Amino acid sequence: MTVFRRxxxxxxxxxxxxxxxxxxxxxxxxxxxxxxxxxxxEQADLRGFFTFHPWLYLALIPALSxxxxxxxxxxxxxxxxxxxxxxxxxxxxxxFLAAWAFTGLGLALTVTNWWTVNYLGEPDNGVIxxxxxxxxxxxxxxxxxxxxxxxxxxxxxxxxxxxxxxSLLFVLAGFPAVTDAISGWAPDWFVASIRNLSFLDxxxxxxxxxxxxxxxxxxxxxxxxxxxxxxxxxxxxxAD
Amino acid sequence: MIEIKNLTxxxxxxxxxxxxxxxxxxxxxxGFLGPNGAGKSTTMKMVTGFLAPTSGAxxxxxxxxxxxxxxxxAAIGYLxxxxxxxxxxxxxxxxxxxxxxxxxxxxxxxxxxxxVCRLVHLEAVMDQRIETLSKGFKRRxxxxxxxxxxxxxxxxxxxxxxxxxxxxxxxxxxxxxxSAGKVIVLSTHILEEVEAVCTRAMIVAEGSIKFDGTPAExxxxxxxxxxxxxxxxxxxxxxxxRDLAELGSVSHIGEVVEAEGETRFVVFPATDAPLxxxxxxxxxxxxxxxxxxxxxxxxxxxxxxxxxxxxxxxxA
Numbered sequence: 001m002t003v004f005r006r007x008x009x010x011x012x013x014x015x016x017x018x019x020x021x022x023x024x025x026x027x028x029x030x031x032x033x034x035x036x037x038x039x040x041x042e043q044a045d046l047r048g049f050f051t052f053h054p055w056l057y058l059a060l061i062p063a064l065s066x067x068x069x070x071x072x073x074x075x076x077x078x079x080x081x082x083x084x085x086x087x088x089x090x091x092x093x094x095x096f097l098a099a100w101a102f103t104g105l106g107l108a109l110t111v112t113n114w115w116t117v118n119y120l121g122e123p124d125n126g127v128i129x130x131x132x133x134x135x136x137x138x139x140x141x142x143x144x145x146x147x148x149x150x151x152x153x154x155x156x157x158x159x160x161x162x163x164x165x166x167s168l169l170f171v172l173a174g175f176p177a178v179t180d181a182i183s184g185w186a187p188d189w190f191v192a193s194i195r196n197l198s199f200l201d202x203x204x205x206x207x208x209x210x211x212x213x214x215x216x217x218x219x220x221x222x223x224x225x226x227x228x229x230x231x232x233x234x235x236x237x238x239a240d
Numbered sequence: 241m242i243e244i245k246n247l248t249x250x251x252x253x254x255x256x257x258x259x260x261x262x263x264x265x266x267x268x269x270x271g272f273l274g275p276n277g278a279g280k281s282t283t284m285k286m287v288t289g290f291l292a293p294t295s296g297a298x299x300x301x302x303x304x305x306x307x308x309x310x311x312x313x314a315a316i317g318y319l320x321x322x323x324x325x326x327x328x329x330x331x332x333x334x335x336x337x338x339x340x341x342x343x344x345x346x347x348x349x350x351x352x353x354x355x356v357c358r359l360v361h362l363e364a365v366m367d368q369r370i371e372t373l374s375k376g377f378k379r380r381x382x383x384x385x386x387x388x389x390x391x392x393x394x395x396x397x398x399x400x401x402x403x404x405x406x407x408x409x410x411x412x413x414x415x416x417x418x419s420a421g422k423v424i425v426l427s428t429h430i431l432e433e434v435e436a437v438c439t440r441a442m443i444v445a446e447g448s449i450k451f452d453g454t455p456a457e458x459x460x461x462x463x464x465x466x467x468x469x470x471x472x473x474x475x476x477x478x479x480x481x482r483d484l485a486e487l488g489s490v491s492h493i494g495e496v497v498e499a500e501g502e503t504r505f506v507v508f509p510a511t512d513a514p515l516x517x518x519x520x521x522x523x524x525x526x527x528x529x530x531x532x533x534x535x536x537x538x539x540x541x542x543x544x545x546x547x548x549x550x551x552x553x554x555x556a
Contacts, residue, residue, distance in 0.1 A: 076324035086310070
């Protein structure tokens with residue numbers, strides 16, 4: 001957990017962290033109150049706010065995850081890190097958890113939205129709590145994908161583009177336009193599998209207020225799988 | 241103790257380290273010499289568990305690096321080539337990070353940070369961001385991190401690179417004072433450094449060991465060892481060389497250089513001959529007079545070139 005502490009402290013040692021948090025909060029606000037049509041709906045809930053989270057993460061998480069390993073490899077500090085008596089898995093997990101905790105902080109700061117809807121009306125707080133959980137899990141999924149792809153390259157911009165593209169696929173897999181396009185010719189089980197792979201599908205399920213163990217398990221599996229992948233890639237590529 | 245057996249590392253078709261075997265005992269300071277690309281850094285990366293060998297075995301203080309990397313790494317303080325550091329941290333936070341990663345108790349860590357910071361003279365920059373530090377300071381921070389928990393084994397890849405002569409001297413002093421009971425392996429391009437700090441010198445080239453002995457033996461194996469450099473007025477150079485060449489103790493004369501009315505040449509001894517006595521006797525009774533005379537202890541750069549390029553030592 002030494003790596004976790006260093007990484008988390010590292011976020012606040014650079015302006016990147018503050019830029020990230022500010023942009024995150026501004027976008028979250030704009031999406032919720034403007035684009036989400038909060039006032040028009042005249043409903044005291046945060047549906048509009050959470051609907052935009054996948055797109056918010058799609059843009060911001062790659063920017064956060066791109067430096068996880070690419071930076072270490074480019075500057076050579078990976079040699080310093082990996083020759084300390086820390087396991088590769090421990091380092092991967094520490095870095096991931098720090099990034100996740102940092103995203104969690106950004107998410108926690110949007111709690112003012114929650115207060116506001118409670119002030120304006122009587123929302124279903126259970127649904128909102130579930131949505132926060134879902135959003136946090138989804139952020140973890142994006143970050144794990146980003147961690148693995150960041151380990152693939154020494155170049156942060158490449159890491160960003162790769163992560164953005166991969167994340168886009170994960171989001172779009174559940175988008176009606178995509179599922180409709182393949183459902184015409186592919187067998188049903190294939191369409192269902194693709195749909196099942198989508199972040200969007202599982203996230204929507206949770207934001208409806210039903211925290212199904214399968215949806216939670218889905219995100220946890222995605223995280224576990226990609227973190228395992230990260231460790232394998234780091235071990236393979238660290239000395240290149 | 242470090243024990244390396246039949247260590248080989250290939251990158252594609254290139255063999256960086258070729259069937260290397262050696263041991264380093266506590267108390268030894270091994271100077272790892274060799275041209276760029278000889279496999280020094282690659283070997284060090286394998287010993288520290290950063291790079292997996294293609295074949296062979298490495299054991300550090302009884303820990304097999306391949307099966308128990310963390311155990312070996314706990315015993316090793318390592319300064320990687322170029323001393324990579326996190327630019328957004330300062331030396332103090334970097335040391336805390338390393339101390340925690342190495343499982344040092346907080347009180348001991350605080351005490352060691354103060355001690356190490358004094359040893360490598362970092363007092364003035366302890367709370368300054370690393371990216372703002374000069375190359376010399378960065379190197380010393382790297383060194384401080386390597387010695388932080390007073391490890392049994394120190395692996396230092398070019399520890400004095402980028403330091404000014406005074407700092408070089410201090411780092412060499414530091415290594416010498418720490419060496420008791422420790423295994424120290426350092427790589428360098430500076431041959432004098434080997435003589436200044438190492439108890440053992442090893443030259444590697446093309447991935448294998450070309451020389452292994454004490455620095456004195458390294459110097460002694462030079463063709464110049466025991467040779468005498470003589471300078472006479474150029475007018476008398478030919479006569480002097482003829483007189484000296486007649487001596488039984490002289491094998492041959494070479495390296496003739498003429499400059500500013502004076503000629504220098506090197507008189508190489510026949511095996512175990514009392515060359516100095518003979519030269520002095522001849523010079524005393526000769527028509528020419530010596531301008532200068534110096535006995536050569538051997539030239540390390542000469543041995544280095546000979547050993548690493550494979551040219552014959554008796555070339556002159």
